[in-house]
Amino acid sequence: MELNVPSESDDCNRGSPEPPGGAPDGPEADRLRPNHAAELEASGLSRETTTANNVHSEDDPKVVARLLNWSPARAKALGPVLVYPHYDRGGQPLDHATVKPDRPRARGDKPGKVKYENPRGRPNRLYVPAGARAALADPTAELTITEGCKKALAATQHGFPCVSLPGVWNWVAPREQRGGKRTGRLALNDDLAGVTWTGRRVHIVFDSDAGTNPDVARAERALAGALRRHGADVRVVRLPTEPDGTKNGLDDFLVRHGAGALRELVGHAPASPEKPRTDPAQFTESGYTAVSGNTFHCVLTRDEDTDELTVTKKTKLANFTARIVGETVTDDGAEQTRAFAVAVEQWNKPARTVGVPVDRFGALDWVVERLGPKCVIQAGSGKRDHLRCAIQEMSGDEIPSATVYTHTGWREVEGRWCYLHGAGAIVPGVPTVPVSPRVEVQLDGAASAFRLPEPPTGDARRTAVRASLGLLVGLVPDGVAFPLLATVYRAALGAPDYALWLSGPTGAQKSELAALAQQHYGADMNRGRLPGNWSSTDNALERLAFTVKDAVLVVDDFAPPPSRADADRQHRTAERLIRGQGNSAGRQRMRADGTLRPPKPPRGLVLATGEDVPRGHSITARLGVVAVQRGDVNLARLSECQQNAAAGALASAMAGFVAWLAPRYATVRAELEAERVQLRNRFVGQFPHARTPDIIANLLLGLRYLLRFAEAIRAIDTPERERLWGRGEVAFRSLAEQQGEHQRAADPVARFPEMLGAIITSGRGHIAGTDGKEPGVPPSPEAWGWEVRETRGALGEVRVGSHGRGRKLGWVTDAELYLDPDSTFAALSELAREQGQAYPITQQTLYRRLKESGYAVRTDGDRTTYPITLEGARRRVLVLAPSFLLGKPGQSGHPGRGAANTAQSVPVSRPGFSHAGPEPGQPTGTRAPENTGSVPGVPTVPVSPSGESENSADRALTNDVEVFTP
Known part of the structure; x- marks a missing residue:
C-alpha cells in the first residue's frame, strides 16, 4: 500500500521539483469567490480566520499550475480553486499549498472525485493554522490532529489548537521500497518529528467514519502508536455520526453541536483506539495462548503498515493449560535422562505439578495417566502436536534445571x-x-x-572406628574376619575387580556376618533387610549392582534348589554377576532407535553368601571364597557387634572414613592401580591361578587404608596398626590356600583324571590292551575296569573269563595310555549330567588344554591326537602316560598335585616393604608419620614374637608362611 498518498488526493506524493513561488500573500490575496466564501461560512469559519490564514480563491490556470507543479493545460481543467497556503511553525510561508477545485477530477483508483489537490513531487506538509502556532511551540500545550485544512481552521477558531494532515496516512516518513513493497517501521515525517511531543496531551480527531472504515481506523491506531513512541499522551476522540447517518467531520460537528460538545468528547476520550491492538505478549511466537484455563492456537496476521497483530482464526487445543516449570537431569554415571516438571491448570481448579519423562512428553500419553479423565485434548488432526508445541513455547525462556x-x-x-x-x-x-x-x-x-549418617568427629569418630575394628576381635577366626572387614573398606576406594563369597552350611551365621559388613553402608540393612538375594532376577541384580557404586553389596542365600532348571538359572545368575564384577563389564543393550546404550557393569563390591559356590573355573577365579563353619562365630560377640551396627556405629565409621578420604581421593584414585600392582607382584607365581594375587592385593589395599585412617584419627597407635597388618597378611594367605582348592575343584583339566577314574571304578567304562582284550599292565585288570565273570556254554559248561565293564574308553601299554577322544568325552558328559551339571568346556578345548598342560606324551603337530595302530586299525587317540590315571600324590604328571602345589609353601622374602604404605602423595618406600600416642580401648589378639597369630585357625599356616614383621 502506498501510505504517502492522502485519502482525499491522488497527487500529494508524486515526485517533481517544487514550483517557484507560492500563493498570493498580503491584502490583495484576500479575495474569495462567492461560492468559496459560502463554503467557508458553512463550515463556521469567520472572515478573520480565513484572512489570517490567507485562504483565497485563484482563477489563473498558470498560477494553479505553479502551485500544483502541473502543466497549465491540466490545471485549466480544474477551473477556479480555493487555496489554503501553508506556513511553517514560525509563520513563514512555504512554497506549498492545498487547493480545492471547483471542477474536481475523477479518482483513478476508486469511484468519486478528488476533493483536494496537493503539489506533485513535493513532501507531505503539516498544515499549521495561525492560531495553533503558539501551542505548537509550547511543549505543555494540548494539541489536536485532524485531516484537512478547513477542519484544522475550525477547531483552532473554537479554542482547540489543531494541525492537519493532507490524508490519514500522510504523517508517515518515506520508507525504503523493496520488491514493490515498502518496508520498515512507520515513523513520523519531518514536520511532525520536529515537534516536541514528550509529555504533551494530543487528541486525534478523524471523521466519524473512523469506527467503520478499517483503513482510517488502522491509520488512527498507527499514528497514536507513533506519537506514543515519542512520549505523547495520546487520546483518540471518536466523533459520532448523526442520527440520520450523516457523516461528521470536525468542522461539521462544531457547527452542529458547538465547542462544548467537543470539549465533553475530548474530556472522555480513551487513551487507546476503540479497537485495541492485539498484545503480542498474550501469544507465543506460533500463536498459542491461554484463556480461562484453556489452551488455544490462534492464527495471527501482522499488519505490514501498523505492525499490529490480528487474530484471524482461533482453535481450542485442550481444556487445560500446561507449562514446563522445571527440568530434572537424572545422571546414573553412564548416561543422562531428562524429565520435565509440568504445572497444569484448569478453570476454577487448583494447579498441579507432575513429572513427565522426556521420551514420553511429546506423545502426550501421560495426560490422562497423570492428570485424570477431566483433562481433555481436543479431537482433530495435528492438535496433539500443536499442544506439545504450545506447552513448550508457553513455558518461558528460563526453565530451572537440577541434576x-x-x-x-x-x-x-x-x-x-x-x-x-x-x-x-x-x-x-x-x-x-x-x-x-x-x-x-x-x-x-x-x-x-544405602544412607550414611553425618560424619562424626573427635571422640565420636574414634569410638565408631573402634566398633568397626571390633569385627577383628573375638568374633570369628582371622581367616574370616580380615577378608570381611578389608572388603568393606576396599569397596569404598572404588573399582574393585573381585567378589567375596562366604560359603558354609546352614546355621553357620553367614548372613549375620554379611549384614555386619553391609551395615557399614546403612544401619537399616540388617539380617532381614539385606539388599540382594539370589532369588532375584538377573536384570534386577545387575541394575542394583550398577547403582550401588563404591560400596559393598550383599547378595544373600545362594542355595540352588533341587530342580535342575532352577539350579541352572541360579548358577547362570551368579555367573553373570560375578563375571561382570571381575571383568568390570556389563551387557550391551540397544535403544529403540537401534543405537547402543552404554554398558552398566557392577560398580560396587559384591559380597555373597551361600551354601554352595558357583560352578565354573573362571568364575571361582574371580571370587575370594571364605569358608565359614558352624561354631566359628562367637555368638556373644556377634550380639555386641549387631547392637553397634543397629545403633549406626559401623555406618558412622564408614562416613568418617569417606570424609577423611574425600579431600585426598583424587590422589588415591590416581595411585590406586600402581599400589595394587605393587602388592600383587609380591605374590605372583605362588598360587595356581593368576587372579589369586590380585585378590590378595585388593584385600591388602582395603586393610591398608583402613589402618591409615584409624591411625590418623588416633583410634589405634602405630604398634597396633603393625600387629593388625601382620594378622591380616596371614589371614589373606590362608584365604589364598582355600582359593586354590576351590579353583582346582572347578578346573576341568584338574578334575579330568578324577572323573575318568570314577567312570572306570563305577563300571561305566574300561581300558583294554592294544589287542582289545584284558590288559596285562599293572596294577591289575580290575584297576582298568575289567571283571571276572562266569558264563555257561551251550552244553551247560561253566566258563570263567574277564570282561570289560561299560564302554571302551581306550587302550594301555606299559609305557602309554591311549584314550579314544569321542568315547572319553561322551563318558565325561554323561557323568556330569548325572551330577546335575553340564561339562563346562568343549571336547576340543579340554584336549587342547591337556596338551598345553604338558600331559600329552605325543601329539601330531598342532593336533591334540596322535595316529596309532590298535586292534589292527589306524586310530587317532590321546596319548598320555599311564600314571596320569593311576598316579599318586607327589608323582610327576599327576594333575593338581606335586610340583603344582609346592610353590605355595615357599617362604617369600619382602625386603623393605612397608605394610601400611605411604600416604597419598608421599613417595613410595617412605613411612607415613607415626602417631606415638597410644589410644586405649581397642581389644587386640596377641601376636607371637615370630608374628604368628595366636588364632587357632591360622596356627597351621606358620610352618609355610613368612609373616612380615615391621
Whole structure:
C-alpha cells in the first residue's frame, strides 16, 4: 500500500521539483469567490480566520499550475480553486499549498472525485493554522490532529489548537521500497518529528467514519502508536455520526453541536483506539495462548503498515493449560535422562505439578495417566502436536534445571570428589554437612537403604572406628574376619575387580556376618533387610549392582534348589554377576532407535553368601571364597557387634572414613592401580591361578587404608596398626590356600583324571590292551575296569573269563595310555549330567588344554591326537602316560598335585616393604608419620614374637608362611 498518498488526493506524493513561488500573500490575496466564501461560512469559519490564514480563491490556470507543479493545460481543467497556503511553525510561508477545485477530477483508483489537490513531487506538509502556532511551540500545550485544512481552521477558531494532515496516512516518513513493497517501521515525517511531543496531551480527531472504515481506523491506531513512541499522551476522540447517518467531520460537528460538545468528547476520550491492538505478549511466537484455563492456537496476521497483530482464526487445543516449570537431569554415571516438571491448570481448579519423562512428553500419553479423565485434548488432526508445541513455547525462556544422581559412591561435582549416598553427599571441605545443597541423590528400591549418617568427629569418630575394628576381635577366626572387614573398606576406594563369597552350611551365621559388613553402608540393612538375594532376577541384580557404586553389596542365600532348571538359572545368575564384577563389564543393550546404550557393569563390591559356590573355573577365579563353619562365630560377640551396627556405629565409621578420604581421593584414585600392582607382584607365581594375587592385593589395599585412617584419627597407635597388618597378611594367605582348592575343584583339566577314574571304578567304562582284550599292565585288570565273570556254554559248561565293564574308553601299554577322544568325552558328559551339571568346556578345548598342560606324551603337530595302530586299525587317540590315571600324590604328571602345589609353601622374602604404605602423595618406600600416642580401648589378639597369630585357625599356616614383621 502506498501510505504517502492522502485519502482525499491522488497527487500529494508524486515526485517533481517544487514550483517557484507560492500563493498570493498580503491584502490583495484576500479575495474569495462567492461560492468559496459560502463554503467557508458553512463550515463556521469567520472572515478573520480565513484572512489570517490567507485562504483565497485563484482563477489563473498558470498560477494553479505553479502551485500544483502541473502543466497549465491540466490545471485549466480544474477551473477556479480555493487555496489554503501553508506556513511553517514560525509563520513563514512555504512554497506549498492545498487547493480545492471547483471542477474536481475523477479518482483513478476508486469511484468519486478528488476533493483536494496537493503539489506533485513535493513532501507531505503539516498544515499549521495561525492560531495553533503558539501551542505548537509550547511543549505543555494540548494539541489536536485532524485531516484537512478547513477542519484544522475550525477547531483552532473554537479554542482547540489543531494541525492537519493532507490524508490519514500522510504523517508517515518515506520508507525504503523493496520488491514493490515498502518496508520498515512507520515513523513520523519531518514536520511532525520536529515537534516536541514528550509529555504533551494530543487528541486525534478523524471523521466519524473512523469506527467503520478499517483503513482510517488502522491509520488512527498507527499514528497514536507513533506519537506514543515519542512520549505523547495520546487520546483518540471518536466523533459520532448523526442520527440520520450523516457523516461528521470536525468542522461539521462544531457547527452542529458547538465547542462544548467537543470539549465533553475530548474530556472522555480513551487513551487507546476503540479497537485495541492485539498484545503480542498474550501469544507465543506460533500463536498459542491461554484463556480461562484453556489452551488455544490462534492464527495471527501482522499488519505490514501498523505492525499490529490480528487474530484471524482461533482453535481450542485442550481444556487445560500446561507449562514446563522445571527440568530434572537424572545422571546414573553412564548416561543422562531428562524429565520435565509440568504445572497444569484448569478453570476454577487448583494447579498441579507432575513429572513427565522426556521420551514420553511429546506423545502426550501421560495426560490422562497423570492428570485424570477431566483433562481433555481436543479431537482433530495435528492438535496433539500443536499442544506439545504450545506447552513448550508457553513455558518461558528460563526453565530451572537440577541434576539428580541415581547411584552411590564417588562422583566429581564442580571439580570436587564427593561421596554420594541415599541421604545426599559427603563433600570435601564440608565434613560436618553430609547433604550438600548442590548435590541431590535419589535412590529407589533396595538401594535407598544405602544412607550414611553425618560424619562424626573427635571422640565420636574414634569410638565408631573402634566398633568397626571390633569385627577383628573375638568374633570369628582371622581367616574370616580380615577378608570381611578389608572388603568393606576396599569397596569404598572404588573399582574393585573381585567378589567375596562366604560359603558354609546352614546355621553357620553367614548372613549375620554379611549384614555386619553391609551395615557399614546403612544401619537399616540388617539380617532381614539385606539388599540382594539370589532369588532375584538377573536384570534386577545387575541394575542394583550398577547403582550401588563404591560400596559393598550383599547378595544373600545362594542355595540352588533341587530342580535342575532352577539350579541352572541360579548358577547362570551368579555367573553373570560375578563375571561382570571381575571383568568390570556389563551387557550391551540397544535403544529403540537401534543405537547402543552404554554398558552398566557392577560398580560396587559384591559380597555373597551361600551354601554352595558357583560352578565354573573362571568364575571361582574371580571370587575370594571364605569358608565359614558352624561354631566359628562367637555368638556373644556377634550380639555386641549387631547392637553397634543397629545403633549406626559401623555406618558412622564408614562416613568418617569417606570424609577423611574425600579431600585426598583424587590422589588415591590416581595411585590406586600402581599400589595394587605393587602388592600383587609380591605374590605372583605362588598360587595356581593368576587372579589369586590380585585378590590378595585388593584385600591388602582395603586393610591398608583402613589402618591409615584409624591411625590418623588416633583410634589405634602405630604398634597396633603393625600387629593388625601382620594378622591380616596371614589371614589373606590362608584365604589364598582355600582359593586354590576351590579353583582346582572347578578346573576341568584338574578334575579330568578324577572323573575318568570314577567312570572306570563305577563300571561305566574300561581300558583294554592294544589287542582289545584284558590288559596285562599293572596294577591289575580290575584297576582298568575289567571283571571276572562266569558264563555257561551251550552244553551247560561253566566258563570263567574277564570282561570289560561299560564302554571302551581306550587302550594301555606299559609305557602309554591311549584314550579314544569321542568315547572319553561322551563318558565325561554323561557323568556330569548325572551330577546335575553340564561339562563346562568343549571336547576340543579340554584336549587342547591337556596338551598345553604338558600331559600329552605325543601329539601330531598342532593336533591334540596322535595316529596309532590298535586292534589292527589306524586310530587317532590321546596319548598320555599311564600314571596320569593311576598316579599318586607327589608323582610327576599327576594333575593338581606335586610340583603344582609346592610353590605355595615357599617362604617369600619382602625386603623393605612397608605394610601400611605411604600416604597419598608421599613417595613410595617412605613411612607415613607415626602417631606415638597410644589410644586405649581397642581389644587386640596377641601376636607371637615370630608374628604368628595366636588364632587357632591360622596356627597351621606358620610352618609355610613368612609373616612380615615391621
